[in-house]
Amino acid sequence: MLHEEVVGRIRDILLDGEITPGARIPERELCERLQISRTPLREALKVLAAERLVLLLPHRGSRAAKLTDKDMRDLFEVCQGLEALAGELACERITDAEMELIATAHAAMVQHYRERDLIQYYRGNRTIHEAIVAAAGNPVLSGLYASVTARIRRARYVTPMTPQRWALAVQEHEAILNALQRRDSTGLSHILRTHLRHKREEVLQAGFADTDNSDLIRESA
Amino acid sequence: MLHEEVVGRIRDILLDGEITPGARIPERELCERLQISRTPLREALKVLAAERLVLLLPHRGSRAAKLTDKDMRDLFEVCQGLEALAGELACERITDAEMELIATAHAAMVQHYRERDLIQYYRGNRTIHEAIVAAAGNPVLSGLYASVTARIRRARYVTPMTPQRWALAVQEHEAILNALQRRDSTGLSHILRTHLRHKREEVLQAGFADTDNSDLIRESA
């Protein structure tokens, strides 16, 4: 099994919430499950710790990272900034093919909205944002974006969605597509900031992630 | 020796340019030098690979990452975006104490400019940008910023500095301080973007980093 595959598998396990945030990561069990020894597993955990998905307590094992309200706010703030930057850059660089792709994805997403299929809607939403980031043509940006969204992912899915907010989000997406097509970078930047500010408010209102990683350190002191 | 210490030591070795970018990392030699065995060393290399400071070629060892012109442009672009975001947030949240600190650092930097002490000027410049990022009160942002700046650091230092550019940079810094003091977030955001665009142009003009990591893969094919 390739090194990256191990990291990917564990990342998926964490993102799927299979290991509760804050819970101890059962080293032995994962070894058996992935059919590897502790050496590559521990290497993978170190990588995931660098990504902030795993918390490493010296001599006290590793735990799945927990996110506080503050962490979530911070992550959304940065995500917002990255998406705005991506939007600006995408306006300068997006190809017709990429534009086409985003338009298609947008249409599909609107369709999911009409059918009130939240899961599919979310999937489409993510596809569009990722496509915009990709269209920015900046791998460094893509990498940071991927790392930030990975950390928010679970929270994003549990966001409660009222009909009003959903309608607003779709409306904002129309505006995003529009600005992109007009290559209006400053306009798009502004919309994206607003768009994500709304998302952020949803999450905070949901009161998700009300605990703190620092317990994990304190609790054993 | 603590795990993080190993990562830190190797990171410093890389940032100091002690291992030429693109050069193979001598596993055995580093083991002797740090007085550790291969296991912790390899774990550290994996972490640094996650930070993109090290490139891991499966079955072909690890090398210090090399940066292409494109990589540099991408890094500066993102750095610019992060600094702009930090500036906006800092306007909302900066404390008087932090403001004071930045003002002091700015004065010191201007003094270094007057004395034409480039090294100290650079140091002061970095201090100010870091202080602005810190004032944004967003640890996620701080983390990403640290990782991006670490990757550009070497390039930043080799930037050739003409008197004109230097004067412009100082002028821009005056504007930054001014906008911060007025808590003018949109104005500051704009200035920071311009400021870093200038820096970026310097670097590109320097023709630094004209090679590509993909050689490292190709060269052994």
Add this chain to the structure above:
DNA sequence: ATCGCTAATTTTGCATTCAAAAATGCGAAA
């Protein structure tokens, strides 16, 4: 002399092993 092929050497990646630190359990004393 150069190119191609095979064998030896080196290096990488992983499993195993060993030592140290932390968690646990048990018993004694308050």
Add this chain to the structure above:
DNA sequence: TTTCGCATTTTTGAATGCAAAATTAGCGAT
């Protein structure tokens, strides 16, 4: 009964050893 202390067990962190892959060296053929 509760709490403190000690011994046992478990778990973590690192070193060593081993198998597989890649690099290098040597040899022969053209």
